[in-house]
Amino acid sequence: MTLALSGQEVVAKLEQQFPGSVIESSENNLLVKSESIFDVAEYLKSSPELDFDYLNYIAAVDYYDYFELVYQFTSMKHNHSLVLKTRCYDRENPAVPSVVRLWRGADFQEREIYDLMGISFEGHPNLKRIVLWQGFEGHPLRKDYL
Amino acid sequence: MEVDITPRHIYSDTELDRTEGEAIEALKRSTQQPIPDPDRWLDEELRRNILLTSLDTILNWARRSSLWPAICFPACCAFELIAANASRFDLSRFGMEILRASPRQADLMITAGTLTWKMAPQVKRIYEQMAEPKWVIAMGACGISGGIFRSSYNVVPGYNRIIPVDVYVPGCPPRPEALIHGIRMLHHKISKRSITEG
Numbered sequence A: 001m002t003l004a005l006s007g008q009e010v011v012a013k014l015e016q017q018f019p020g021s022v023i024e025s026s027e028n029n030l031l032v033k034s035e036s037i038f039d040v041a042e043y044l045k046s047s048p049e050l051d052f053d054y055l056n057y058i059a060a061v062d063y064y065d066y067f068e069l070v071y072q073f074t075s076m077k078h079n080h081s082l083v084l085k086t087r088c089y090d091r092e093n094p095a096v097p098s099v100v101r102l103w104r105g106a107d108f109q110e111r112e113i114y115d116l117m118g119i120s121f122e123g124h125p126n127l128k129r130i131v132l133w134q135g136f137e138g139h140p141l142r143k144d145y146l
Numbered sequence B: 001m002e003v004d005i006t007p008r009h010i011y012s013d014t015e016l017d018r019t020e021g022e023a024i025e026a027l028k029r030s031t032q033q034p035i036p037d038p039d040r041w042l043d044e045e046l047r048r049n050i051l052l053t054s055l056d057t058i059l060n061w062a063r064r065s066s067l068w069p070a071i072c073f074p075a076c077c078a079f080e081l082i083a084a085n086a087s088r089f090d091l092s093r094f095g096m097e098i099l100r101a102s103p104r105q106a107d108l109m110i111t112a113g114t115l116t117w118k119m120a121p122q123v124k125r126i127y128e129q130m131a132e133p134k135w136v137i138a139m140g141a142c143g144i145s146g147g148i149f150r151s152s153y154n155v156v157p158g159y160n161r162i163i164p165v166d167v168y169v170p171g172c173p174p175r176p177e178a179l180i181h182g183i184r185m186l187h188h189k190i191s192k193r194s195i196t197e198g
Helices: A009-015 A034-047 A106-117 B013-030 B041-047 B057-066 B077-085 B118-129 B140-145 B174-190
Strands: A024-025 A030-032 A052-062 A065-076 A080-088 A094-095 A121-122 B110-111 B136-139 B168-170
Touching: A009 A024, A009 A080, A009 A094, A024 B118, A030 A034, A034 A065, A034 A080, A034 A094, A052 A106, A080 A094, A106 A121, A106 B140, B013 B140, B057 B174, B077 B136, B077 B174, B110 B118, B110 B140, B136 B140, B136 B174, B140 B168, B168 B174
Parallel strands: A030 A080, A094 A121, B110 B136, B136 B168
Antiparallel strands: A024 A030, A052 A065, A065 A080
């Protein structure tokens, strides 16, 4: 079975590479600053001992005070996985860097999150609504949508 | 390598060829004339089968006996429709077993499922592509009113917002018997049509 890496196992490497990028690490996941999510993801993908070549999913959660994005990566070679989180406190114009350049599978998922949660992904090549139509008002999966 | 030429059959190849030739020649000789079609009974039967009726009756009978549904089943009611179409409920009893992939060849739309606004233009287009005369059965709660999804931001609250509906079949989903009842009601509706009314 795929080994779920704990955040604490990876945090030392990340701290060494990008000082100050990790806010919090726990047994289950890592919480990373939103502006450094692309650099961290790039490192996780390219570093030979981690080698996360597969993106399982991106999910977005609305916690009223902030939006949380959850990423899960898997390495086919080492058969291990990692859950990465980041937070977005700006409710008006939430934005995080896109990871489409690293994993093409992120394309539709980021568009869906943009569509239903209203979080824009900077650097996405084609960021437009995917489930709803152009001209739809609001983002229905936000908790304050009525 | 040495080739094995020992005969493997009772008859040699030459003998087999000769008997085959003889059989063909014999059959050919004995069938010089075509066998007459057994059709003498036809005239007699036709004379006993004249039916006088009105054009409306015969046209409506033909139309309701071969309602071909268009393939347009956006959600889960489709499975009840498939069950109705399969061997247990057998829609072919009503001449409906052919689900047409082209709306040009269909004259009935069974709206089996929740319709989203995103999908609505396509469904409307399928309806508009169907040739006249055409009918619509709104199948299930979502088809009638949007059902439990009625208050959603992306659900059409009833197909009658976009296309005219002839028969409403309630249920979530309706059982095949209910759908067949709806189809029978549509048959009654069709049988009351008149070509003079258009």
